[in-house]
Amino acid sequence: MSVSDQLAAGEPEGVSSGAVSIAQASKLLRVPMPTLRSWELRYGIPESDRVSGKHRRYTAAEMHALRLMRDEIARGTRASLAARSVRALLGVEGPAGELIQSVLAASDRSDPKGIRNELSRAADLLGTGPAVDEVLLPAMRQIGQWWQTGRCDVDQEHLTTEAARSWLDKRMAFAPPPVMSNPLILACGPGDLHTIGLEALALLMRENGWPCRVLGARTSTDSLVTSARAAAAAGVVVVAHLPTGRRRALASIAAVHDLRIPVFYAGNAFSTPRSRAQLPGVYLGTRLQDAAALLADHLRS
Template sequence: MTYTPRAVAGMLGIAPTTLRTWDQRYGLGPSVRTDGGHRRYEDADVEVLRRMVGLTAQGVAASAAAVLARQPPAARPHGPRVPIAAGEAVVAQRGFLAAAKRLDEPAMAELAAELLAAHGVVSSWESVFVPALVELGELVATSGEGVEIEHLASGSVLHALRSIPRASGPGVLSALLSCAPDEQHWLPLEALGAALSEEDCRWGNLGARVPAEALCDAVDRLRPRVVLIWAHRQDLALRVPLEELGTRPGVVLTVAGSGWEGVRLPSSVHRPKSLTEAIGLVLSYVR
């Protein structure tokens, strides 16, 4: 498969003149030329240019970025994950947002995967993904534009989170995750689930817009150790049957999200304020 310069420029969200300049100055040109002398880019050429775009978007000088772009992506590290430093988080946010605004889904997915491999779910989510997604959400709210950018960015994060291997085998679910009735913001539940996978915990996610009756039925059938319900608006949180769910023996009932602010909760209901707290709560009951 080969691509014309115009097609590559469109894929990467850059001007054809920029593509020509990078070819002339840094040798980031096509691998193929037709019999008529026309330039044609292969997939490998496009990936080098994609790295070039990402590096320059992060503020790396073009000459240095060209050297780095030619190098194959570093192998994802194994072993203990370390929190993302503040400066590195800012650079990662900038790179992720730049890729989002040019609708470069492969670049976002690659960056998200690298962050998760090096730093784990919690640090990547709290230091990079949430700030970036919040900024994109505010862009949509204030300008009425960019919905496609926000959706593609969320999808890229979701894809990376779901790439983390889940614990398998028989046994009781450590946690059952669910949205409140008509709640559609379920990406935070995927982040919690991925973080639990890193801790080798079995979990299930009922997803968005779970009716109260369906949630109660699922709890009765699955008997999870912890049930966590997400709501980002108070009117949605108030539709969750907390009193009924609280009668299930042996089930630790937990709520999360901004929708629970100001809601009077039964004394037995937990409300973690962060992803780290939610993971710690689940682990404290299953270990």
Template sequence: MPKAQIIRAVPGVPLSVTMVAARLGVSASTLRTWERRYGLGPSERRAGTHRRYRPEDVARLSRMLELVRSGVAAADAAATVLSLADEDLGGALVGTSVPSGPEDLVEAAKLRDQERLERLIAASVSVVGLVHTWCDLIEPAMETILGSDEGEEPGSAPSSFLTVAVLAVIRSVSEHCPTTPTPAAAPVVVLADQDHSLAAHVAGVALQWNGIPTAVISTGPHAGSTGSGRFAAHRARAGDSVAVVMGRGASCERLMRAIAGSGEVDIVLVGADSPHVLDQHVQRVRTLSACVDETVALARAKATQGEEQLLED
């Protein structure tokens, strides 16, 4: 998955089993089992190439997945979707359409339509990837909502609906992340203040999708402890050697200096408004996409250095 994107797909173009598996959130072996047992396989056949799934094939698999998750036996679900004509699959095909822009998320959030929000976000993630969905859709939508002078109705805030929808989608993504680093990678911790908490979780899942063991820690004062104290304790336990820091202002700068003072942690500082800290261990990036790319490279380089050190010892 290059550049922390879950999948890239062009509407109407036949997809491989790997791409369909990533798009639906199931394993490729599950799709092959459904093909072998129930005949729910790809219909595209070309000489000398692998078989490919057409949009109608993906729509049937999507409907199959919905039925199975709702409690229908796999054999019965397969019989149902195989009996549907292509025109009856329109709902499943429409359900994967990508939002036209942040305004679609804003509208759904204001209507408190949680199901639509999750569907729009998941559709975008399946086509352009998690990081691009955050940068191009989710973050601008959240800024629009929070920047409105209309205010939010107490107890029914659109920003909260959008936050819950994002967390639901990235939780689903995280369930299919690799469980072991491939290739080997040093563990990473993402440290973020309250304003950057959601972005931190998006970055964390993107890193996990790249096979990077990741944890997210709040930098605020909680339960009598500080962000730097929690990082030190977590690092002693997990051995983190790469830290991603998201924040702004004096508190973020103090955290940065506390971490950099150890001299053993590589730091990726994220955001155009993050504090300027001059240190050889600090790399400053402006965007979440650059953050993920840089952190993946650092974590893998750290693991390689560790292996080489062990061989020398």
């Protein structure tokens, strides 16, 4: 069974065996039929080898791909970027794919120790950076999708999140002492709640010798400015995912820039070139390993 088939298993929204028509898929997903056709024709979501002229029917794995696409777009992601994200998630195979499945299985068992053990195994096999980008974050995205579609409840989502954060905290505690003097400040935008990506980036930077201070969720502009000034920060990272919080995140970025402290930013709120036009600072992209390397290069220059 492929990774995408395994991820689709157990979904209550859709079909567990057989296939459904496009009209049924539209009703189940609450997505218009023309939109489903557009996703397949323009973006290849879902991938299909059907024969031209035959009536379109969607398998369980294809329904899962459509759910992922729908939910990415619902979070404000552009369709082209949402399709790229879906293909990346469904295309994970080999050791990383197997490790994702192990993390998800431990989550289904409500086994926080098992989640931490699988993440440690991923770091041992792949290294910390790949374990974060290729196992931790895809697994957490999948848990988020499960919660949104009713595949898991909020208790399972919270348990998995806290287990992942605990694993990051432990790795941070055992990281080598920082060799740089001025800290890097990392904060969510004033409207953003999710901190796992921020904490994971802090771990990668700490392993590169940088002291890091994570201010966490919903950091106000005033709190960010006060912390950056008091710490004589080497740089500040602002992460914002929600389009509704973008304006306040922009105010934070501008305020740090006015302090003449290097400012960096990331997240879905800045995923398009247009959303980054005329912004001060440096966009860090979508992969944390690349973001850590870019940060280190800029801060050392």
